[in-house]
Amino acid sequence: MNSNQLRQLFLSFFEEKGHRVLPSASLIPDDPTLLLTIAGMVPFKPFFLGKKEPLYPRVCTVQKCVRVSDLDKVGFTRRHHTFFEMLGNFSFGDYFKKEACIFAWEFLVHRLKLSEEKLWVSVHEKDEEAFHIWKDVVGVPEEKIVLLGDEDNFWASGPVGPCGYCSEIYFDFGERLSCGKPECKPGCDCDRYLEVWNLVFMEFDRQSDGSLRELPRKNIDTGMGLERIASVVQGVDSNFETDLFLPIIEELKKRSGLDYHSSTLPFFRVVADHVRAVTFLIADGIFPSNEGRGYVLRRLIRRAYRYGRKLGLEKPFLYELVFKVIEIMKDFYPELVDKSRLISQVVFQEEEKFDLTLKSGLSLLEEMVSKARKEGLKTVSGREIFKLYDTYGFPADVAREVLQEEGLDYSDEEFKQEMEAQRLRGKKAFQEKEQALRDYKALEEALGSFKSEFTGYDSLEGESKILVLLSKEGFCDQAAQGEEVFLVLERTPFYPEKGGQEWDTGFIIAPQGLARINRVFLVGESCIVHQGRVERGRLQAGEVVVARVDSRRRRMLAIHHTCTHLLHRALRNLLGEQVKQAGSWVGEQGLRFDFAHFAPLTEEEIKAVEAEVNAKIFEDLPVVVSYTTLEEARRSGVIALFDEKYQKEVRVVRVLGYSAELCGGTHLTRTAQAGLFRIISEGSIGSGIRRIEAVAGPLALERFQKDAQLVKSLKEAVEIDESQLLDKVQGLLEENKQLKKELTQFKRQATVDLVRQKILESKERVFSHLFSDASLDIETLRPVFDELRDQPLSRVVVLGMEKEGRVQGLVGTTGQLVRNLDLKKLVKEALKVSGGGGGGRPHLVQFGGVPRDKWAAFVEELCRLVNRESPE
Structure with a gap:
């Protein structure tokens, strides 16, 4: 049975058991406590916490995951991976331990036809309920049920969040893979007992102080690694011998010419594993960088490349190997084919x-x-x-x-x-980061049960009640002038920071006071928190206040956010549909738009993009908001900018006749309200990622006015008509370039003349000269040796240039008597005295890195070596 059949059999089995089949979520989790999706349950965490209502009580998935916590073991064991697929079935307050155990056993024994004799079970030593289910309901012999502690049979999604006892099912590979110890059993570190399925009985929510609080409802979270169960079903000893890895390894064997044997085996495995992770990380919109997810990706590419070198692959090869990964995985992940070039x-x-x-x-x-x-x-x-x-x-x-x-x-x-x-x-x-997460968790614990209704799409002002008031000391009944406060309103027109858009600012006007709101953010799914300072009087919990948004700031945010949609569509129209948004920022002072593209935009392309956005502004197109299902949005060609896989309803922002995107931000009602659009800069921020910075509205007008003033000033400076200004500037630049070239030629000739004269006057066999002119370079000195090569006098010529306390230069020969010298060898030996490095041909050597105070020692040692090798 191949891996594609395994995936389908699993999903079909649980669909028969009343589970809704859902697609894999992104490797970028919607969870501030996690860098990557590390388990099948990650997309469902809000459901386990009771903070979000699930669409279905039972679901099953094949979830792509990436973990790098055991990176040093990957490739050196049979089972460790960075990228893996987790087969999982989940229950949100529906069935619990009994059904989970029965389903798992039925699938392994009756659908996969695994021998019951080969299967073992472990349970937490405190979980008597699970022990009796396996023994009395499922019928597993008591001697094949192993009791283990927290390290093996307690599962948690992170430092805080859902957790609970778990039960694991093991497959016995037999004595040949055993460590030989009499006490060898499931939980042993040897390869005999392979954990294939982990059933997590989600009962608790770990708090920021480490305590366990019972979840509002009991849940089931299971995970069975596809790679592991494939090795069992396909009858191989290692995950790397399954059809998920073997074609990659075969390709590496062909490219390297090496056999897959004990000494090189880990190298093959590391590359095969990492190239899978790299392929899926990039497909999900992660690009190499020096921090966060991008650093994980960069590290995996570099590690794979290094191990490729150990296989004799001395030039880029991974970029071709990704097509082998795509070939293996395309049936279940067809999006890889569309993104293969990227x-x-x-x-x-x-x-x-x-x-x-x-x-x-x-x-x-x-x-x-x-x-x-x-x-x-x-x-x-x-x-x-x-x-x-x-x-x-x-x-x-x-x-x-x-x-x-x-x-x-x-x-x-x-x-x-x-x-x-x-x-x-x-x-x-x-x-420090963990503490920040715990602080966020503490705030979430304090405020997560409160819900705010956002009214700001339709109005910038409204009455509302203060549901909760917090100061630095915690919950409070009132806050006086000068105090920093956090407050939650029953309804609010203030848009919180999310989706790349900055927050609204404004005022909370109370019967006896006023607070300036400086920041607004979300806690949990729907609690909007206002952060600010009481500027006058006092605020009191429970009182009715007026919430008023700063209309000018909101207007600029709406202008810039609407323009990001226009910009995105223009880029796709002009550069190709492969352009994908990789991030954005929308603020009062402008916008940044990051996108996947592999070459700098030309001036013509930048002008074309800017012109198309302005054309759509001048067309005064309606901007319309609607709500629909994610499936319907996809069918109608809407671009999804963020992962909304498990949301029942999505918000679609359409610029009629031009663009349609999923977006929760605030926008204009017609494009003409943006006024003008101006691109300020375009550049690279990472491998394959470009960034455009732009302004719109009044800020764009200011920019155009500044540019016009600059043109006017230049015109006055060169005293020429505007229509001839560009030709004039280009002429001046060309003239300057020619003068620089002539000056360089003059300096080179002067150098040659100076050195020639000094050589003719010198009676030393080794002639040296140190230049202090900072404008000279190696290329200036090379012609000296071309002109001196055929001089009748036999000399070794050493020319150096001092720059920033170090000397670099050239060593060459003239005449015939010293042509038998190997200067490359002599210079390398002389540099041992002074430090520095060098290399080149036997009769012309370049050196560098010689400390200024060691110059004389270097020349003296070289002179000694020349006389030793070619005495007069």
Whole structure:
């Protein structure tokens, strides 16, 4: 049975049991406590917490997941992965332990035809109910039910949130994979007993203080790794031998020419695993960066590329391997086919960038080798290797390989000390982030039960009651002048920060006071929190107040948000439908729009995009809001900007006849209300991601006016008509370029003349000269050697240039008597005295990195070596 059949059999089985089949959610979770979707239950967390009403009491999914907590084990064990698929069935207050156990056993034994003799069960040592269900209802022999503790049989989604006892089903692979210990049984670290299914009995909600609170209703969350159950059904010892991985490994074997055997086996597995994760992360809109999800992706690409090098793959290869992943997974994830070009291009750019990192790192490593030899050391500083790894991304194991080729090594102890110091810094940062999450959780616990009705789509002002008032000390009955407050209203026109749009500001006007609202944000699903300061009098909980939004700020937010929709459509029209929004920010002072594209926009393209947006503004198109189901929105071609898979109703914003997107923000009613649109800048913010910054409305008019004033000032400065201004400026630039070229040629000739004269006057066999002119470069010196090569006098010429305390330059020969010298070898030896590095041809060598105060020592040592090799 192949993996596609397994997925379908699972979903069909649970559909027969009354479950609604739902698609996989994105790898980007709608959860501030999680970086990535790490389990099948993540999309359903609000249902487990009772904060959101599920559409169906029973559902089942095949959920794509990514975890990097055990990254160092991936490829070196049979089962660890970064990307994996979790088969899961869920109950939201419907059935509980008994049905969950019966369903799982029936699927494994009767649908997959697994031998009952091979199956074992574990339960939490305190969960007597689950023990008796397995023994008395399902009929599992008591000796095959293992009692385990919290480490094995208590499941949690994170530091806070849903959790509960769990029961696991194991498959026994037999004695051949056993550790041989008499006490070997499920829970042992060996490969004999494979955990294939985890049934989580969701009973508790872990609070920010670590305490367990019973959930409003009992739930079931199960997870069975597709990769694991595939290995069982397909009769192989490792997940990597299943049809999910084997075609990738076969492709790697073909490319590398190596066999998949014990010594190279982990390398094949690491690459095969990581390329799957990389493919799905990019498909879900994650792009390489130096933080968050983007850093996870970058790290996986680099790690896979490094292990590819161990297989002899010395140039980018992952970008082609993603097509093998897509071929394997396309039947169940057809969206991969549509995004294949995007995925491949992102990976290729990242591979190329990392390849350059490796090459530049090698240059720095050579300097370390030179320094170590000069000082007579056999080891390089571990701190320097860590810096190379931490700052430049140069792998420590590659550094060790290079050093060993030179008969050197680096200090493991120093490297580990630096790594530990970084780990402690990272731990501190994590603790600070975790505390922030706990603070958010505490606020959610305090306010999550309150609900606010948002009225701001239709009105910017309205009466409402203060449901709750908080100061820094906690809940309070009233707040006086000068106090910072958080308050929740029964109804509010204030739009909270979400969907990339900034929050509204304004005032809360009370019978005996007034508060200025500076920030508005969401807690939970529907509690809108107003943060501000009491400027006059006092506010009191329970009183009726007037909430008034700053209309000018709201207007600018609506202008810029509407323009992001116009901009998105214009980009897709002009650059292609593959353009995908990767993020946005909408503020009072402008907008930022991030999108996937693999080349800078030309000036013509920028002008065309700007012109199309303005054309739609001038057409005065109606902006219409409607509500529908997600399925209907997709059928009608609406662009989804965020994941609303499990929402019953979605909000659609249409610019009639032009664009349609899912969006919850505030907008204009007609495009002409935006006035004008102006692109300020366009540039890269990461591999394959571009950013446009723009302004609209009054701010766009100001920008056009400033540009007009600049043109006027330039026209007056060069005293020419506006129609000829561009030609004039281009002429001046060309003239300046020509003058610079002539000046460079003059300097080069002057240098040649100076050196030629000094060589003719010198009686030394090794002639040296140090230039202090900062405008000179290596290319200026090369013609000197071209002109001196055929001089009758035999000389070794050393020309250096001082820049920022270091000397770089060239060493070459003239005449015939010293043509037998290998300058490359001599210069490398002389640099051991002074430090620095060099390389080139036997009769023309480039060097660099020589400290200014070691210049004389370098020349003296080179002179000694020349005389030794070619005495007069």
